[in-house]
Amino acid sequence: MQPTEEQQRIVASDARSLVVEAGAGTAKTTTLGLYAGARPRSRILYLAFNKSIQLEAAARMPPNVTCRTTHSIAWRKAVEFFGSEAPQRVGKTYASSVARTFRCGPLVATAALQAIQNWCGSLDAQIDASHVPADIAERLADPGNVVEVARATWGRMCRTDGGELRLPHDGYLKLFQMDEPTLRGQDLVAVDEAQDLNLCTYDIVRRQGGGLVLVGDSAQQIFAFRGSANALGVHEADQRLQLTRSFRFGEGLAQVANALLGHFKLDNTLRIVGAGRAATRLSVDTKRSFAVLARTNAVVFEEAISFLSSNRRYHFVGGPEGYRMEKLLDAYHLWAGSGGLVRDPYLRSFGSFEDLQQLAEDAADPELRHLVRVVEDYGGRVPALVEQIRSRHVALDKAAWSDFDGLFFSTAHKAKGLEFDQVWLADDFMRFFEDGRELTADEVDQADVNLLYVALTRAKASVRLCESFDEWLSYRRLRPR
16 A cells, blocks of 8 residues: 555654654554664664554564563563562452451552553652542541551562562552663654653653654543553654545545534644545444443443343453453442441442432543443343353453454443444543533543544444444534535
């Protein structure tokens, strides 16, 4: 395929520091491969957000490119601390282990681990109260105790005799960043999905002495809650270019995406052109395979219930264990008066289901609200429904997805980077109206706009829009014909 004019401009750029804003499906990886191929004598380090992106890029890049994940470049720090024991000393630490070690409550232990996670993504030198999750701090008599436990936990994680308290993967990345490292053996660093870099990782790549190319989509920044800082906007680039031609979907879907971003993204400068061959349909053929995408885990569960009567096989992207069905069981146990069976430390901190209902009514957390609603709606049926839904799941390698005749289920976060012929959007995404009045860009959460945009643009041909979005497009007369 002949490179587009936009791709040619990127390949020809002589900027030492280049930022590329690339819309959904605009061939970012292909463009970076063309860029690298035009510089065969340059040693290029390509950094990917996760392992699957890295492996996909490695299969397509020219030989002068080394493809790594951001964590793999920092692994030597874990080896420095733990030697040959590093694989055993790095991994997940459970709140129960922290509670046993420091004789604290499970809620304090959970908050301490989250504070460590937040600190690891920052540029701060020390864990402090700003890293403690606000929703948990509000439920504690002494939030300052969380900082003490977090610091003690971190100290034990960094020891060879730390036992059950293992260093998280973001932990050795943080230690690596604090060394202000130089990445040797490369002339240029290219970063994919740069909108999802946290400050810690961005600090590592910006310090390197060679060239730097940051590629991503600011409107796909959906991990701000994990500390992502959108390096595309933060970085002071010598040149900024765009990729706007999407090969994933046609002009109809591009029109819908542009309507969303144009009206609700305060800083949007990108207008996507649909170059896909398939005609856009704003409906889903339910006799064929399609993907159901929701904002929250609880609504993924509700959607899975609603399709049980279809007698179709299910595939939960990433596996059913990633959809927190155990939290639904915990909320059910609270409802049933069996608090002793609740496993999640946060939910265990509620004295009754009524307490959980009250907080859900006041809280801005949609996950908590939907959790309560599911239990209110299904009551004693919850355990049987969880078991029935789990039994429908079929484990599949991604290579087998195209032959699967069942239904895919995923949150929008887990679906990022994926694509499906047909997408069914659940109705738990952003609202467009309130009390009969259209909301403005200032009245909606920008992260909610981003999440709906990501979910929408997973579709290649057909999409069932969430009800509020469809209503808004009709109201604005922007619905494609």
